[in-house]
Amino acid sequence: MNPGLRKFFVPVLAVVIFLILWEALVWVMGWPNYKMASPSDLVPAYAKYWNLFFIMGWQTLWRTVVGLVLAIIVGVGIGMVMGFSRTMREALYPLLVGFNAIPKATVVPIVALMFVGAHDFNTVLIAFMISFFPIAVSISIGLSTLEPEYRDILRALGASQATIFWKIALPKTLPEFFGALKVAVTLAFIGTNLMEIVSPHGRGLGALFDSAKTNSDYPLMFAVLIALAGLGILLYYIVVWLENTFAGWAERQPG
Amino acid sequence: MNNLIEIKGVRHAYTTADGPLPVLDGLEIAVPEGGFVAVVGPSGCGKSTLTRLVAGLMMPDVGEVWLHGERVKGPRSTVGMAFQNPVLLEWRTILQNVMLPLEIVPTKLSRKEQKERARYLLALVGLEGFEDKRPSELSGGMRQRASLCRSLVHKPEVLILDEPFGALDAFTREDLWQTMHKVKEAEPFTGVLITHDLRESIFLADQVVVLSGRPARTQYVLDVPNTGPRDLEHLYTPEAAEMLAVLRHQIEVAQGRAPVEEGVA
Numbered sequence: 397m398n399p400g401l402r403k404f405f406v407p408v409l410a411v412v413i414f415l416i417l418w419e420a421l422v423w424v425m426g427w428p429n430y431k432m433a434s435p436s437d438l439v440p441a442y443a444k445y446w447n448l449f450f451i452m453g454w455q456t457l458w459r460t461v462v463g464l465v466l467a468i469i470v471g472v473g474i475g476m477v478m479g480f481s482r483t484m485r486e487a488l489y490p491l492l493v494g495f496n497a498i499p500k501a502t503v504v505p506i507v508a509l510m511f512v513g514a515h516d517f518n519t520v521l522i523a524f525m526i527s528f529f530p531i532a533v534s535i536s537i538g539l540s541t542l543e544p545e546y547r548d549i550l551r552a553l554g555a556s557q558a559t560i561f562w563k564i565a566l567p568k569t570l571p572e573f574f575g576a577l578k579v580a581v582t583l584a585f586i587g588t589n590l591m592e593i594v595s596p597h598g599r600g601l602g603a604l605f606d607s608a609k610t611n612s613d614y615p616l617m618f619a620v621l622i623a624l625a626g627l628g629i630l631l632y633y634i635v636v637w638l639e640n641t642f643a644g645w646a647e648r649q650p651g
Numbered sequence: 652m653n654n655l656i657e658i659k660g661v662r663h664a665y666t667t668a669d670g671p672l673p674v675l676d677g678l679e680i681a682v683p684e685g686g687f688v689a690v691v692g693p694s695g696c697g698k699s700t701l702t703r704l705v706a707g708l709m710m711p712d713v714g715e716v717w718l719h720g721e722r723v724k725g726p727r728s729t730v731g732m733a734f735q736n737p738v739l740l741e742w743r744t745i746l747q748n749v750m751l752p753l754e755i756v757p758t759k760l761s762r763k764e765q766k767e768r769a770r771y772l773l774a775l776v777g778l779e780g781f782e783d784k785r786p787s788e789l790s791g792g793m794r795q796r797a798s799l800c801r802s803l804v805h806k807p808e809v810l811i812l813d814e815p816f817g818a819l820d821a822f823t824r825e826d827l828w829q830t831m832h833k834v835k836e837a838e839p840f841t842g843v844l845i846t847h848d849l850r851e852s853i854f855l856a857d858q859v860v861v862l863s864g865r866p867a868r869t870q871y872v873l874d875v876p877n878t879g880p881r882d883l884e885h886l887y888t889p890e891a892a893e894m895l896a897v898l899r900h901q902i903e904v905a906q907g908r909a910p911v912e913e914g915v916a
Contacts, residue, residue: 545734548703548706549801553752554727555755563754
């Protein structure tokens with residue numbers, strides 16, 4: 397099989413096998429759908445609520461992406477400050493680690509109270525708060541571990557700090573940045589859904605999950621989970637595509 | 652005396668947690684235009700500090716560094732540098748890596764001429780056909796050759812080589828010594844070579860400066876006769892053996908005066 401087809405069919409086949417095993421497990425164990433819904437239960441759920449899946453899926457997606465973009469901007473900013481200044485690194489690290497250690501589920505009610513009614517803003521805020529940390533850390537480590545010779549080859553020619561950043565520090569940090577971004581994508585989804593489930597405003601897949609729970613519609617709950625997984629995969633592969641485009645040089649040919 | 656590089660009475664100390672650590676103390680080096688000086692000395696004696704001073708990357712506490720009749724006060728584009736680590740940029744091709752200094756230093760060359768110059772240098776060091784490869788596809792010796800081209804592409808007056816062959820195996824290193832002679836003939840420069848290898852110093856340079864242990868001062872200066880291109884046989888002549896013996900003795904003196912731990916800096 398040619399590599400292009402293989403790259404597509406192997407993962408698809410894996411998903412199909414997974415669905416078959418799932419269906420078989422539920423069937424063999426004889427579980428009712430309130431204990432564990434099976435893939436065949438999901439089809440009617442999607443058929444019945446497809447328009448809600450589109451509307452709410454979109455709400456979840458855009459708020460996650462906006463939160464993630466904010467996380468990139470702020471995370472890269474903080475990472476740069478910490479990467480270039482030792483003093484700032486020493487000052488900011490404990491604060492950042494402490495902030496990251498707070499479970500964001502406990503922050504949700506506080507944020508919801510602080511900005512009552514601004515649900516989109518609150519959701520974006522939580523998605524941002526949960527996902528900027530790995531980005532900031534990766535950028536700061538990438539910049540602070542830049543070997544001095546890399547700076548020296550340009551500095552010796554009279555290059556400015558900005559030139560050194562654009563020509564060397566930034567591209568050299570890109571592989572670490574994309575590694576962190578893959579983690580951040582998943583975290584941002586968790587953030588969005590936390591807000592949507594803990595403080596529901598009738599928006600997003602989290603709210604759909606919450607209302608399915610209220611109505612004891614178990615297959616719908618599972619259907620939401622799978623839809624979230626689908627969105628997560630979509631965003632993840634967008635990041636992979638960006639990585640291959642901008643940092644493809646970092647991947648070595650095996651052997 | 653028309654010296655292109657002059658280091659006069661340079662003293663320098665680093666600030667550490669345990670107070671100032673003097674690394675250079677009374678350094679005197681003069682390199683005439685077109686000259687090639689090798690600097691040898693015990694590990695950790697401040698040889699790399701010396702390169703940073705000449706490159707204008709740092710200023711000495713006391714003393715002066717002069718390049719081409721001007722006192723060095725900061726980095727200058729008339730300097731080219733190569734290190735033990737070739738520090739090629741992994742995301743650029745070899746050709747793009749070699750052309751990097753031309754993006755910083757003002758140049759009259761058109762884009763096409765810049766490419767031609769880079770290609771010419773790569774061919775000179777035997778890297779023809781590797782222009783579009785990535786650094787990760789090259790061996791250590793080839794990367795060092797590319798790094799050498801990058802340090803020369805903007806036609807620097809002064810070439811500073813900080814143990815450029817230190818991490819290579821013996822055969823590759825000897826290959827590169829001969830490449831250096833070829834390069835110096837085609838692209839004349841005034842050079843300072845920091846090295847741990849005494850054979851390398853007498854094979855490449857026309858003057859060898861031995862530094863004392865830390866804090867380093869100029870301990871001994873050896874003039875190498877019959878400079879210019881030569882083959883490796885030159886290293887097995889009685890004259891070469893005599894020079895090596897003298898240098899080895901001087902290094903022992905340097906080590907004895909201020910013993911430092913073994914190992915590569």
